[in-house]
Every structure is written in C-alpha cells, then in structure tokens.
Amino acid sequence: MPFDTYKSLGRSGLKVSPLCLGTMTFGEDWGWGSSETAAREIFNHYVNAGGNFIDTADGYVNGKSEEQVGKFIQENKNRDQVVLATKFTFSGQPGNPNAGGNGMKNMHRALSGSLKRLQTDYIDLYWMHAWDRTTPVEEVLYSMNDLIRSGKVRYFGLSDVPSWYAAKMQTLAQAHGLHGPIALQLEYSLVERTIEYEFTEMASECGLGICPWSPLGGGMLSGKYNKEDLGKDGRLSKIKDSGNESSDKLFSERNWQIVDALKKVAATEKKTAAQVALHWVATQPGITSTIIGATKIAQLQDNLGALDFELSAESKETLAKVSVPPHIHPYVFFGAQMQSMINGGTQIVRWSQQLH
Ligand SMILES: NC(=O)c1ccc[n+]([C@@H]2O[C@H](COP(=O)([O-])OP(=O)(O)OC[C@H]3O[C@@H](n4cnc5c(N)ncnc54)[C@H](OP(=O)(O)O)[C@@H]3O)[C@@H](O)[C@H]2O)c1
Incomplete structure (x- = not known):
C-alpha cells in the first residue's frame, strides 16, 4: 500500500496514514531522543512525504514532545492537515493522586496542559494512555463524550488496556447511543505478538482500528544490534544497562533468534531489517496505522x-x-486442531473472513 493511501481509523470517518509518526523521541531529556533540529527535520520529512498522523503524549520527554509538535505544526501551518493525537493518564504531579490516572479531574487537567503545549484548541484523537485499575469504564466514557461535545476532542481511543475493558466500553457506548472509542494502541512486533491472542478479533468485532507501538521492539528489529554487543548509545543499550524485567524479556534467546531470521529474510528480499519488520506489522490483520x-x-x-x-x-x-x-x-481451544474437533472435521469460513 503506498504511503499516500489513507485508511479509516476503526469504524469512524477519521482518515489516517498507514504509518503514524511517533514523537516519543522529540526531546533529549530522557537520554535517547533527538535535538529540536533533528526532530523538526523528521517531522517536516514525514508530512512532506504525505503522512498526516502524529502521535504524542502529555508525559513524553517531560512535555517537550508536545511542545515541539505544537511548534512544528505552527511553522508548517498544517493544523487542518494533521490528525493530532495525544494521551493522558500518567501523573503530572508527584504526590497528588488526582493528577494522574483516568478520573475526570485528571483528564481535564491533562487536556488543558496538552492544548497549551500543542498550541491548539482541539485534539483529533485523545488516547487514554493506560488502564489505571480504578476509574470505572463509565466515567471515562461519559467524560470523553463531554469533551467531544465541548469541541476540545474529536475522537478517542484506548491504549494499553485489557481486552475486556475496551469491549465493555464499546458495548456500553453502542447500547446508550454514545461516542465510543475508535482505536486501540498496543505493543506489537515480531518480538511481541501477544495481542494476537485476544485483541485482533475483539478489535474487529468492536470496530476498533489497531495502532501498534514499538514495531521495532525499541530498535532491536532494525538489525543493528547483536547479542554480544548492544553498543554504547541508543535506547537499547540504556534498557540493557537498566537490567530490569523488560530488559530480560526483550533480550531473550528467542528474540535473538527472531532477529537472526529477520536479517536473513531482509537480505533475501533486498530490504533493510527495519523495513521488513515494519512491513510485517503493518500488514497483519486488524492493523490500521503502525506508529514508527x-x-x-x-x-x-x-x-x-x-x-x-x-x-x-x-x-x-x-x-x-x-x-x-x-x-x-x-x-489453544481456538486453534485449528480444537476447532476441527468442534466442527466435526469440516472447514468453516467465518463471517469476518468473508468480508475480505
Ligand atoms: N501507548 C504506549 O504505551 C506507547 C509506548 C511506547 C511508544 N508509543 C508510541 O510509539 C512510537 C514508536 O515507539 P518506539 O519508538 O518504541 O518504536 P520502535 O520502532 O520500536 O523503535 C524506534 C527506535 O528504533 C530505532 N530505529 C528506528 N528506525 C530505525 C532504523 N531504520 N534503523 C535503525 N534504528 C532505527 C531508533 O532508536 P535509536 O536511534 O535510539 O536506536 C528509534 O527511536 C513512540 O514514538 C510513541 O509515539 C506508545
């Protein structure tokens, strides 16, 4: 699919590029981002190539990401052309329980900060960044509907939530004639395929587009690292140095085997490992726009x-x-073997498969 072919995001009228520009690297405070000059060049190149979908969050690089995105949009005078997405959930004030999470108080606090940093009066797609395990589904749904009615938000989506949470919200929205979420933002790559267990089918059933994040596993699937040497700079060397749980998971033996296979495929296809890894994610069922x-x-x-x-x-x-x-x-019950036992050895083409 060419880069200038746009896709509807979930069951909605919002049209987005199949590759979304992630801006978690806009700013240097976290130790692995870009200077403002490099970020500007990246932003300008993406929009000049026809890309219209920008992803940021209130907390990225302590607000620097939103500030720079806002500045670049002003410089390009393209607020109408871009689909501007940002997120709320993470705490903005240590020690204050209501300055984080998904309650209405924090949602309004976070949104007013994002609108200022982004120099705009509305967000095209407002993401709840992660489930906080506390706020009722109904509170988030009603608050999002109020924000849509107020004109400050056009559409909303759910990032890093359990499958049941998204399905419950969409069901409530449909039952009560409310605006429901249109998309999910979840980690998905050759080294992280767990969304396939549950999310892909739920998203299709609920009319949600999936926007995968970390499609290169933070850079591992660019093929520039090897098991023996992660180098000194770049984000992965920092993850390795942290020695935390996500480091053990990412640098598993299995994942290095995936990287080896990917490099071989890339050589055969005469493409870079990053291109093949991104292509794989972008062409999986249910994927609308991959966040690069x-x-x-x-x-x-x-x-x-x-x-x-x-x-x-x-x-x-x-x-x-x-x-x-x-x-x-x-x-295991939903795999070919068990399904054959359920269907008496016959093949069933399900309704969703008949639509393609
Ligand atoms: N909703 C969420 O919870 C969540 C979480 C994470 C991210 N996100 C979103 O998803 C976006 C993308 O996530 P990500 O940055 O983790 O994506 P990723 O594609 O897995 O990793 C991107 C990193 O890989 C390296 N890289 C990228 N392209 C490369 C290439 N062609 N060759 C060599 N190295 C390359 C760069 O890091 P180095 O230069 O440092 O090597 C780059 O910063 C973020 O910007 C953010 O908008 C959302």
Whole structure:
C-alpha cells in the first residue's frame, strides 16, 4: 500500500496514514531522543512525504514532545492537515493522586496542559494512555463524550488496556447511543505478538482500528544490534544497562533468534531489517496505522520504505514460524486442531473472513 493511501481509523470517518509518526523521541531529556533540529527535520520529512498522523503524549520527554509538535505544526501551518493525537493518564504531579490516572479531574487537567503545549484548541484523537485499575469504564466514557461535545476532542481511543475493558466500553457506548472509542494502541512486533491472542478479533468485532507501538521492539528489529554487543548509545543499550524485567524479556534467546531470521529474510528480499519488520506489522490483520519512531532522518527515510513491496510466501512463513507466540490456555481451544474437533472435521469460513 503506498504511503499516500489513507485508511479509516476503526469504524469512524477519521482518515489516517498507514504509518503514524511517533514523537516519543522529540526531546533529549530522557537520554535517547533527538535535538529540536533533528526532530523538526523528521517531522517536516514525514508530512512532506504525505503522512498526516502524529502521535504524542502529555508525559513524553517531560512535555517537550508536545511542545515541539505544537511548534512544528505552527511553522508548517498544517493544523487542518494533521490528525493530532495525544494521551493522558500518567501523573503530572508527584504526590497528588488526582493528577494522574483516568478520573475526570485528571483528564481535564491533562487536556488543558496538552492544548497549551500543542498550541491548539482541539485534539483529533485523545488516547487514554493506560488502564489505571480504578476509574470505572463509565466515567471515562461519559467524560470523553463531554469533551467531544465541548469541541476540545474529536475522537478517542484506548491504549494499553485489557481486552475486556475496551469491549465493555464499546458495548456500553453502542447500547446508550454514545461516542465510543475508535482505536486501540498496543505493543506489537515480531518480538511481541501477544495481542494476537485476544485483541485482533475483539478489535474487529468492536470496530476498533489497531495502532501498534514499538514495531521495532525499541530498535532491536532494525538489525543493528547483536547479542554480544548492544553498543554504547541508543535506547537499547540504556534498557540493557537498566537490567530490569523488560530488559530480560526483550533480550531473550528467542528474540535473538527472531532477529537472526529477520536479517536473513531482509537480505533475501533486498530490504533493510527495519523495513521488513515494519512491513510485517503493518500488514497483519486488524492493523490500521503502525506508529514508527526515529531519532535520525535516515531512520525515518528507511522506515517510510516499509510499505511499497510484498514479501514472498517463503519469507512470510519464516517470520511467522520463528516468532509464533506460545500456545497458552484458553487460546489453544481456538486453534485449528480444537476447532476441527468442534466442527466435526469440516472447514468453516467465518463471517469476518468473508468480508475480505
Ligand atoms: N501507548 C504506549 O504505551 C506507547 C509506548 C511506547 C511508544 N508509543 C508510541 O510509539 C512510537 C514508536 O515507539 P518506539 O519508538 O518504541 O518504536 P520502535 O520502532 O520500536 O523503535 C524506534 C527506535 O528504533 C530505532 N530505529 C528506528 N528506525 C530505525 C532504523 N531504520 N534503523 C535503525 N534504528 C532505527 C531508533 O532508536 P535509536 O536511534 O535510539 O536506536 C528509534 O527511536 C513512540 O514514538 C510513541 O509515539 C506508545
């Protein structure tokens, strides 16, 4: 699919590019982002190439990301052209429980800060950044509807939530004639395929577009790292140095095998590893727009070349096999073997499959 073909986001009238520009790297305070000059170059290149979908969050790089995005939109005078998405949930004031989470008080506090930093009076897509385990689904749904009615928000989505949470919200919205969420933002890549257990089908059933984040596993799937040496700079070396749980998970033996297979496929296809890894994510069922990240213009240029080719059946098979998620309960019941037992050995083409 060419980069200037737009897609509707979920069951909505909002049209977005198949690659969304993630801006978590806009700002240097976290130790692995870009200077303002590099961020501007990345932003300008993306919009000049036809991209219209920008992802940020109130907390990214302590607000620097939103500030820079707001500035670049002003410089380009393209507020009408871009689909501007930001997020709330993470705490903005240590020690104050109501300056974080998904309650109405924090939502209004966070939104007013985002609108100021982004130099705009409305957000096209407002994401709840993560489930806070506290605020009732109804409170978030009604608050989002109030924000839509007030004109400060056009659409909303859910990031990093359990599947049941999104399904419950969409069901309530439909039952009560309210605006429901239109999209999900979830981690998805060759090294993190767990959304396939539950989210892909739920999203299709509920009319939600999926926008995957960290499609390169933070850079691991660019193929520039190897097991022995993660180098000294870049985000992954910092994750490795942290030695925390996510570091153990990311740098598992299984993931290095995926990287090896990916590099071989990329060599065969005459593409970069990053292009193949992004292509894989962007072409999976249910994926509307893949959120790409870059710290340098050359990375963005590379990544924008992820859509204009097809992978051979053999390459697809290699990638699918090496990265297959573990068979866990209860999802084993939904696989081919159990379904055959359920359907008496016959093949069933389900309704959602007949639409393609
Ligand atoms: N909702 C959420 O909870 C959530 C969480 C995380 C991210 N996000 C969103 O998703 C966006 C993308 O996430 P991500 O940054 O983790 O994505 P990613 O694609 O997994 O990693 C991007 C990083 O990989 C490296 N890289 C990218 N392209 C490359 C290339 N062609 N060659 C070599 N290295 C390359 C760069 O890091 P180095 O230069 O440092 O190596 C870049 O910053 C974020 O900006 C944010 O908008 C959302």
